[in-house]
Amino acid sequence: MRLKSQVEWALHCCILLAGLPAGRYLATKTLAEFHGVPKEYLSKALQAVSQAGLVESTLGPSGGYRLARAPEAITFLDVVEAVEGKGPSFLCTEIRKNNPCRPAGYCDDKPCGIARVMWEADRAWRETLAGVRLSDLLGTLESSLPAQQRADTAAWIAARS
Amino acid sequence: MRLKSQVEWALHCCILLAGLPAGRYLATKTLAEFHGVPKEYLSKALQAVSQAGLVESTLGPSGGYRLARAPEAITFLDVVEAVEGKGPSFLCTEIRKNNPCRPAGYCDDKPCGIARVMWEADRAWRETLAGVRLSDLLGTLESSLPAQQRADTAAWIAARS
DNA sequence: ATCCTCAAGGATATTTAATATCCTTATTTA
DNA sequence: TAAATAAGGATATTAAATATCCTTGAGGAT
Helix, strand or coil: CCHHHHHHHHHHHHHHHHHHCCCCCCCCHHHHHHHHHCCCHHHHHHHHHHHHCCCEEEECCCCCCCCCCCCCCEEEHHHEEEEEEECCCCCCCCHHHHHCCCCCCCCCCCCCCHHHHHHHHHHHHHHHHHCCCCCCCCCCCCCCCCCCHHHHHHHHHHHHC | CCHHHHHHHHHHHHHHHHHCCCCCEEEEEEEEEHCCCHHHHHHHHHHHHHCCCEEEECCCCCCCEEEECCHHEEEEHHHHHHHCCCCCCCCCCHHHHHCCCCCEEEEEEEHHHHHHHHHHHHHHHHHHHCCEHHHHCCCCCCCCCCHHHHHHHHHHCCCCC
């Protein structure tokens, strides 16, 4: 069970967009180059994030993506679910119903106990992700870099937004 | 991101084994028939659970599997990790290092902030699973069945253990 | 002893999902 | 009008999940 690499890419892109001056766009090409990932495939991730309403895009030269809401109003869960989907990580196929002593048409009232535990863990996972906003990460990505490179990075992005 | 179906199978099998009288074995064939899953493939899941030390097996006629510890001493996390592995669901590929403004050999002190959040969510997921023991589920699986079928099921299993 | 049953595990399909690329279309800016 | 861009369809490639088959060696039953 592993999340798609697109989840990582989408999160990094959203954080980067969160650091832009209001209204500025960054093109897929720029985001791909900055993160060293294939442009065409990153585009699919950005489309998913766009369809979830987290970012908005504009066409033509100087086009690209920007956040559709304030960084305080977008959580990690929003981004993760945009790319990975909202479906639970545990799929209950109700194998308890294959019990040979069970009549065929018998209808259960309660969900499977095992599934309930797995879904509770899933809920805890999502709750943690929902508790972190893009704004919480602002600046922490470059914080490990020396001041000079942080400035270089800011200039590099500014020149392309 | 979805867990393998073998996780579901392994959990159901372990709960079933947890309900056996001490020392009794259940064969793969029986476990497969009871849950309506392919015997050969279920065998792979049981092997994984066995290698994790959660169950132990014996060969020959009347052979099969039984729990290696008391149901109170085995958690959902034990079973899930036995089948799914202990690796985190989020793989950080350090794409921040592809920042074109960053010197090639620069060595980071801190882990990526995004990865830390994702790993924290992973930890919350595992913590929930670690908080549930096999003994907590004992009986709840059949509890949705009428008394007659519960007795039939118990007899069906007893006849094969 | 001999035979049958069983778990372990290697080998090998088959199917599905993730990863990746290419191309067309419509839109916007210069 | 021309260039750049996002959107999205089509398709190829790779990896993982799912599944089956077969051999080996251990354990009971006869």
